[in-house]
Amino acid sequence: MADNWVRVCETSDVDQEDVIRFDHAESTYAIYRSLDDDFYATEGLCTHEQVHLADGFVMDNIIECPKHNGRFDYTSGAAAASPVCVNLQTYPVKIEGDAVYINIPDDDAELR
Amino acid sequence: MLNSAEPIVIIGAGESGTRTALTIRQLGWDGPLTLIGEENTAPYERPPLSKQRLSSPDSPVATITTASELHDRRIDFLQGRRAVGIDRTSQVVSLDNDSTLPYGQLLIATGSRARPLPIAGGDHAITLRQITDIERVLEAVRTPRLCVIGAGLIGLEIAAQAWVHGTDVIVVEAADEVLSRVAPPAMASLIRHRHERSGVSFVLGTQAHRIGRHNDQYIVTLSNGTAIECDRVIAAIGSIPNCELATDAGLLVANGIVVDDQLRSSDPLILSAGDCCSFPAAGSHVRLEAWRNAHDQANVAAQNLAGSHISYVTVPWFWSDQYDFSVQVVGTPSAGATDVERHTHDSATFVFSLDVDGVLVAASGLGTGSSAAKTIRAAQMLIEDRCIVDPAALADPTVSLRAIRKTATT
Structure with a gap:
């Protein structure tokens, strides 16, 4: 499947140990920044x-609903505590300069 | 781990009972396990019944699990069966089909039922507790004129859903403000104003005295002599714990089945969890009617049934969805508390309660969707750690509670 890197935000838009919402093509994503300044993305x-x-x-590597x-x-993306039991889809993230990008497969909007 | 040959029996297939059964299996306990549910349905979540279920009646029921999943985990699910007695000497539970079930340990998770309206004609009022009540409540929230008696969480959630259907709603409440049991006055009046802006009317500080029926209409007469004409009456005046089995079995019961910090009743082989149990908290015993409590107690009950000795420690937490906002409340306000308000740029409002020593003891937040959740979760951690917090920082929306937590003292 072809890469489809989408620009999300500036790195400074996400605080350490926090998460922001990113909407794109009728789908919604969550973008995380860890204490170590690594970025992650899930549905x-x-x-x-x-x-x-x-x-x-x-908290650490955990997102709590x-x-x-x-x-x-x-x-x-692994489910870690009840009541959730279905894992989250995750997406590759890259940083270029100060910008955060996630790789969303082209047909992802149809899956969501 | 305890001897797996001794059967565990769970009475009640709501959040607590079902979650306990599932968790016992996750822990690897492989002995005989029976879950008794008197409702004729797979275990389901109750919170949506007073929320989205009333605005979107065709939305699917939120199930906790399915009969096939229970079967796969070798949980013997007795759907539509009622436990009618507990013989503690022979350690058996008797069922409504005249059969008996032996137990090594027992969990009573029978929940609570809607409190009936104790006035003349009170049986004309509809109550909401379980999925079989939904049809009548749905019909009521779609009539032209609805009277709701009780301005607690359920009453207000129902009023908000009736508004979605264009119904004229009047809410009667005995206390002088809505949500007086659960929210600080500043938060309660904010929520009431939101309802009033939608056209919901309130009669506060007034009790319903009598309900009369004329054809298909009702007249609710109030203690001040006023009469309210309406098409349906819904009573939402709290719940009564289902303790009859425990009382008949000689267990200690006082507004709930009295349990210790490990959720064991006065008989150590019998535990209790959820709405029906009264557990030690903050120097006394409390009974909570909240999904979170039912869920979290189940995790502790499961571990203790499987042989652990874990204490249940909690800061009470609950949420409510009304209109486009959600309110979250955490902690227990203490006498003499000082309230500090915070208003954010995205129009969320918070009320923090500090006790006489400056320790954060309770917080409530109201915002669009779940926008208040992050701050309330951080407040919960501060409350759990009994942190002394600077009131000026709490009032300042530019200071995150995560930042406050990093510098707070205990």
């Missing part, structure tokens, strides 16, 4: 009840 909605994860709380406290490892 934007919790797999439990479709709540925006960008409103959730980041703002509604039911379900947890995922945002670096791998």
